[in-house]
Amino acid sequence: MSTPSENRITAVNSRMETLLDIRNLEVRFRLREGIVRAVHGINLRIAPNRTIGVVGESGCGKSITAKAMLQILPSRGKITAGEMLLAPRDGGPATDLAKLHPKGPEIRRIRGGDISMIFQEPMVSLSPVHTIGNQITESVLLHRPASKPEALDRAIEMLRLVGVPMPEKRVNAYPHELSGGLRQRCMIAMALVCRPRLLIADEPTTALDVTIQSQILSLIRRLQRELGMAVMMITHDLGVIAETSDDVAVMYLGRIVEQAPVKELFRNPKHPYTQGLLDCIPRFGKGRDQKLTSIPGSVPDPFTTVPGCPFHPRCAKRIAGVCDRGVPPLLSKVGPEHRVACVLYDAPRPEAAS
Amino acid sequence: MLTFLARRILIMIPTLFIISIVSFFIIQLPPGDFLTSYVANLAQTGEQVDEAQIAALRARYGLDEPFYVQYGKWMSGVMVGDFGRSFAQNRPVSELIWERLWLTVALALVTVVFTWIIAVPMGIYSATHQYSLWDNVFAFIGFMGMSFPSFSLALILLYFSYTWFGTSVGGLFSPEYVDAPWSALKVFDLFTHIWVPVAILAVEGTAGLMREIRANLLDQLEMPYVITARAKGLSEWRLLLKYPVRVAINPMISSLGWMLPGLVSGSVIVSMVMNLPTTGPLLLTALQDQDMYLAGSFVFLLSVLTVIGTLVSDILLAWVDPRIRFKGQES
Numbered sequence: 001m002s003t004p005s006e007n008r009i010t011a012v013n014s015r016m017e018t019l020l021d022i023r024n025l026e027v028r029f030r031l032r033e034g035i036v037r038a039v040h041g042i043n044l045r046i047a048p049n050r051t052i053g054v055v056g057e058s059g060c061g062k063s064i065t066a067k068a069m070l071q072i073l074p075s076r077g078k079i080t081a082g083e084m085l086l087a088p089r090d091g092g093p094a095t096d097l098a099k100l101h102p103k104g105p106e107i108r109r110i111r112g113g114d115i116s117m118i119f120q121e122p123m124v125s126l127s128p129v130h131t132i133g134n135q136i137t138e139s140v141l142l143h144r145p146a147s148k149p150e151a152l153d154r155a156i157e158m159l160r161l162v163g164v165p166m167p168e169k170r171v172n173a174y175p176h177e178l179s180g181g182l183r184q185r186c187m188i189a190m191a192l193v194c195r196p197r198l199l200i201a202d203e204p205t206t207a208l209d210v211t212i213q214s215q216i217l218s219l220i221r222r223l224q225r226e227l228g229m230a231v232m233m234i235t236h237d238l239g240v241i242a243e244t245s246d247d248v249a250v251m252y253l254g255r256i257v258e259q260a261p262v263k264e265l266f267r268n269p270k271h272p273y274t275q276g277l278l279d280c281i282p283r284f285g286k287g288r289d290q291k292l293t294s295i296p297g298s299v300p301d302p303f304t305t306v307p308g309c310p311f312h313p314r315c316a317k318r319i320a321g322v323c324d325r326g327v328p329p330l331l332s333k334v335g336p337e338h339r340v341a342c343v344l345y346d347a348p349r350p351e352a353a354s
Numbered sequence: 355m356l357t358f359l360a361r362r363i364l365i366m367i368p369t370l371f372i373i374s375i376v377s378f379f380i381i382q383l384p385p386g387d388f389l390t391s392y393v394a395n396l397a398q399t400g401e402q403v404d405e406a407q408i409a410a411l412r413a414r415y416g417l418d419e420p421f422y423v424q425y426g427k428w429m430s431g432v433m434v435g436d437f438g439r440s441f442a443q444n445r446p447v448s449e450l451i452w453e454r455l456w457l458t459v460a461l462a463l464v465t466v467v468f469t470w471i472i473a474v475p476m477g478i479y480s481a482t483h484q485y486s487l488w489d490n491v492f493a494f495i496g497f498m499g500m501s502f503p504s505f506s507l508a509l510i511l512l513y514f515s516y517t518w519f520g521t522s523v524g525g526l527f528s529p530e531y532v533d534a535p536w537s538a539l540k541v542f543d544l545f546t547h548i549w550v551p552v553a554i555l556a557v558e559g560t561a562g563l564m565r566e567i568r569a570n571l572l573d574q575l576e577m578p579y580v581i582t583a584r585a586k587g588l589s590e591w592r593l594l595l596k597y598p599v600r601v602a603i604n605p606m607i608s609s610l611g612w613m614l615p616g617l618v619s620g621s622v623i624v625s626m627v628m629n630l631p632t633t634g635p636l637l638l639t640a641l642q643d644q645d646m647y648l649a650g651s652f653v654f655l656l657s658v659l660t661v662i663g664t665l666v667s668d669i670l671l672a673w674v675d676p677r678i679r680f681k682g683q684e685s
Contacts, residue, residue, distance in 0.1 A: 067581075070585055072581055072584050072585055074576060103589075103590050105589075108587040108588070108589060109587060110587070111584070111585050111586060111587035112585060112586040112587035113587060116585070116586075117582075117585045119578055119581070119582060120578075121578055124577060124578045124579060125578040125579055125581075125582045126579055126582065127579045127582075127583065127597050127601075128579070128601065128676070128677055129600055129601055129604070129674070129675060129676055129677075130596075130597075131676075135583075138583075138586060138588070139586045139587070142586060142587050142588065143587065174676040174677070176676075176677050187582070190582075190586070
């Protein structure tokens with residue numbers, strides 16, 4: 001076990017190194033109604049030992065980004081541009097996940113081995129006709145040189161680690177015999193059994209009730225510390241972000257509109273969309289009379305392309321003639337690690353923008 | 355599981371009893387009996403009808419007795435394995451049925467296996483390549499097979515098997531083997547004949563099965579548990595067979611049991627056209643002749659097979675689907 005001060009040091013060090021570097025990722029869907037750009041050139045840096053929270057309304061492209069990272073997009077979706085550079089385990093050149101064939105052996109080694117994912121609904125994300133043990137050992141057998149009994153031992157050990165009571169018995173259980181919280185624990189065990197370097201948690205607590213939610217979140221945090229992995233926490237719930245993340249990326253219509261360390265974002269939100277999201281949450285201590293505002297309008301349907309800033313039709317601070325012209329890049333530096341894509345913060349001098 | 359089985363088997367007894375009454379009643383429903391149609395036949399051909407002889411026959415078989423007496427006579431025989439005699443053929447019913455039953459079952463089983471071997475891969479391919487060229491080709495072939503009358507297909511195939519391979523028309527054996535004792539040559543002869551009815555019957559069944567697998571599988575392919583498995587790094591092929599195909603095929607495995615009665619009564623028309631020594635044509639003539647005991651025994655046999663088939667289905671379903679299994683244990 002490492003002492004807290006050691007932990008802080010590794011956290012500071014790991015800020016330097018990058019596990020996965022996503023550059024200009026673009027995902028398009030070819031649908032009967034036309035082509036939808038679900039992810040619109042986003043940049044994300046994921047570092048070991050840190051949690052990056054990705055937050056946004058449904059349909060903003062956060063889940064699609066995660067699925068693109070594993071190349072498990074639905075059949076109509078395609079990565080059309082960008083790079084996703086995964087640092088290798090042992091030196092050597094980085095692997096560009098975007099270039100790998102979605103059915104090829106290279107990406108399959110990475111799935112479940114280097115990058116694992118847990119999904120939103122533990123009810124339907126486990127096979128109904130296979131035992132928990134079968135589904136967990138499958139991962140081990142795929143990625144580690146282990147015999148079946150060894151794999152089963154690892155599965156039991158992992159179930160114990162994620163706090164499933166009586167793991168020797170539960171490995172033989174079918175998903176429908178377990179509660180939602182237990183199923184999500186099994187999902188986590190399944191994702192972590194091969195000690196991945198990055199865990200993508202796609203709304204891991206949305207389908208669970210509140211008490212189970214916080215149990216699962218603290219479980220993920222504890223395992224992250226123990227296994228030293230990076231976590232990408234995808235959610236629409238800013239409460240989950242506040243509880244888990246080190247850094248936050250706010251997404252709107254396939255773009256990252258603001259990115260900052262978590263405290264900075266909550267204390268000092270810059271983008272009108274982020275401000276709007278934060279205004280939707282009731283706060284303790286402000287009493288009953290506090291006003292909860294909602295963002296006017298709704299997410300536009302994906303087939304219409306909004307000219308200019310994608311948020312400007314709903315934005316209270318829009319500047320006519322500016323916001324409906326060009327898309328602001330995520331460049332305006334408003335703090336040491338705080339960037340926002342909004343013309344309000346465009347530095348007047350060109351050198352500051354770079 | 356054992357108590358479940360025992361309970362199910364006990365329930366079968368009264369069910370079968372009621373079915374036997376109903377089937378006997380239905381057989382008696384048409385006006386007249388075997389002797390009236392026999393007399394009518396004789397009269398048509400201009401033969402003399404000996405009234406005294408008819409009356410004697412009528413008394414012997416109890417045809418004038420009330421329904422429940424006739425039923426009682428028949429049922430007390432059935433209990434000890436005597437299904438009565440066929441009027442038309444003047445032979446024990448059980449002999450007639452058994453003689454044809456095993457060939458019927460053999461034909462049907464080969465057909466089922468054949469149908470599955472063709473339909474399952476086609477269905478899987480169609481689902482995984484939805485709207486592709488081959489999906490459409492398979493759908494076209496399938497629907498053609500389903501809508502084309504099987505008896506005309508039978509005639510066409512008979513023509514080709516005769517002109518191309520010189521195989522004798524109709525039946526399951528060449529004339530020289532029909533009454534010959536079993537030998538390697540006779541088995542070989544059987545195989546040269548059996549493919550025609552198998553192909554015809556399989557064409558009929560393939561389309562439905564294929565479309566069913568395609569539809570079930572399409573429902574499963576984008577299910578979250580499939581994506582979970584893909585995210586583990588499984589290869590597409592193993593993934594497909596282990597998860598969605600397994601779930602998609604479940605309802606069809608459970609329907610295997612219901613095929614039992616169909617095995618015996620099905621394919622009547624094809625069997626008639628091809629002169630196959632199966633049970634289908636026998637049942638048809640028994641009904642036409644009002645051959646009471648033969649027809650009644652047939653209907654009863656079919657009912658027994660239906661009941662057993664349902665039991666088999668339930669067992670299969672519990673066996674392949676853990677969700678069913680556990681519900682059964684709780685109650």
